[in-house]
Amino acid sequence: MEILNINTLEGPNYWSINHKIAEVTLDTGRYEDLPTERINVFCENLLQLLTEFKDFLYSMGETTVFPENEKTGTWIAQAIEYMALELQSMAGMKCNFGKTIHLKATGKYKIIFAYKAKRAAIYAAHASLRMIEAICENKKYSLKEDILNLKKIALEDGYELSTSVIVEAATAKNIPIKRLDSKSIVQLGYGSAQKRIKATVTDNTSNIAVELASDKYKTKMLLKSENIPVAEGLLLTGYSELEAAISNLGFPLVIKPNNQNHGKGVTLNINTREQALSGFRLAKAFNNRVLAEKFYRGKTYRLLVINYKLVSAVHVTPANVSGNGILTIRELINIVNLDPARGEDHENLLTRIRIDQSTEQCLRLQDVNLDFIPPKGERIFVNQAATSSNGGTSEDVTELIHPEISALAERTARIIGLDICGIDFVAEDISLPLNRIHGKVIEVKASPELRIHTHPLKGKSRNIGKFVVDMLFPKKNNGRIPLIAITGTNRKTATTRLIAHIASAKGFNVGYTSSDGIFIGEQLIEGGDCTDLASAEKVLRDKSVNFAILECDKNGLLHSGLAFDQCDVGIVTDAENDNPFFEDTDSLEEIAQVNSVIPETVKPDGVAILNGDNAYTCNMKSRLKCKVAFFSTGVTDCFFEHCSNGGVAAIYKNRKVMLIKNNVIFLNEGIENIPSTLGGKDTLMIENILAAILATFFIGIDVETIRNALHSFILSPLPDHAEIINN
16 A cells, blocks of 8 residues: 555635645555455454554444444444544544545545644554554554654644643634644634734734843832832842852842743752852853842742733742652652653643752752652652742742732832733732731733643642733734635635725725735735635734735645635635546546535635526535625526525626615616626626625625715726735
């Protein structure tokens, strides 16, 4: 067997509106005539392989990884499809959509299955083939290795946790999501309505505020000037200043780098000159500027302020191990790190405890080392900094926080100017008023992590993503702009250009794709046929665009998918076979099925605009969940039935273009007033005009603007300077 090609489709496509799809072309070779029940060892070997994982026990009876019963079995290509889905699901990427299609060529199949991560889909396809071949040939196979590799891919290609909670909240609010890099830069929404995030830095985050928060001393001085209680401290650049700091501040001290996060290079509770010198050297290794502060005893709390409102408070405990009287500290750390909830960085709920200079420094202050065996029940702190980045854990205390401390946190965020602000606060008891606990703001964090609030080890989980999304997209705003998608065989570009002309007349800055190129406003930014996914993405990324029109060709619907998840208006101009040698479709029924992807992506409160004179487009109505409007230059049965039931339509009759809603004529314009029709001679242009009238009317553009735009629109060639603009 051989995989001839793998294609991945990320947006709505011919195979599925709701799933990312992998399309695998397979040659089954000598297995073409061998369903699984004719391969004696197949069921037995499959069961043995799957039972390596007790959570994934299957039988080949009524409950089976393969839907066919054991008498008929299943074809090898389908077995590969099912296992590609199952492997992903075993690795934590639940997928349950697939189909297998027998192509005309002997032994050739298209295997279609859903995926979460592109690399995982490609890996799963090849792994499934290897696995099925091994089963058929009675060879040993390591399913465990595939699962581990797929989990690794899921981890590497997935969002880190802070980003994922924001993305999940945006998805819940029906905000479109587009990843802009391989890590954490994400676009939420389209065009001018979009916002971008990078972890917990947003479009609203002030660069000045981020720079200020990264300088601990400047932050301290600014907060102190505004009467925020902060730890007394001095900035040091050399050893000569350390003695003065000890004299001025007294013991105990904290010494830390001036611009490092995640507790790097921090030494707490310094009580001797020797400890101070050691702490200074450690901090100096991270940054030339070192901060010496008065050490205050108490619990460390992380206060999270979003949009200048406190939304969560957690008590953070530094990384520690509990002795059992047998194992060394090093061994105890290794056991703690075996917890599957712990990861190397911020990708998991907790972080593994790292053994580094800070660990050794922390242990020295306790007069122990990594080889020390703690007595049973004795807790040893292995990092001084109360941060989850060093393996610490959190407990939610939001409901305990005193109003005075909430107000203090919110005022601190306003002073620094951070829309998403983490504040480290030290106090004995956060439930008491300030004058009783003498709490201190220790640090202010830009881009604070969210996992300690969304997944505390103890206490209530907080839906922090929703607070972020509601700040970026208040009330019912979901980051969308008017979006019209167009497909069909004839004159799509003319329809696109006319809709753009009408929308521009209303004052929109239109971005559109067509077979003429990509236009932003009046400017051609890329010439040639630009009806593909990449071109549409360029329009939807442009922050100046507040009205998008996207022409979509058959190849895109079949082989790449759409750049958007939903549209307000979907237009199908017609369904005709303009290329009898088109490789994937050779009948009008199939072409119509490809074109139907566009109306099927229309929002429930949007509208699909169909050609009432084309039987294949008329038939799309029965399977659509949105409203439907027809345009027609004749009166077919499909069209007549629609209008008689009070539907919306645009028609051409008696040399007049008319817009009808509930049997009321909203627009009645003589063809002689519309120059692009050449006095009515260009019948295809008349159809384009009818579709454009409906599209802009449903978007909310008034009839008078539509009428005037029809008078001024001339379907002229592209300007001579277009290529110069493009370059």
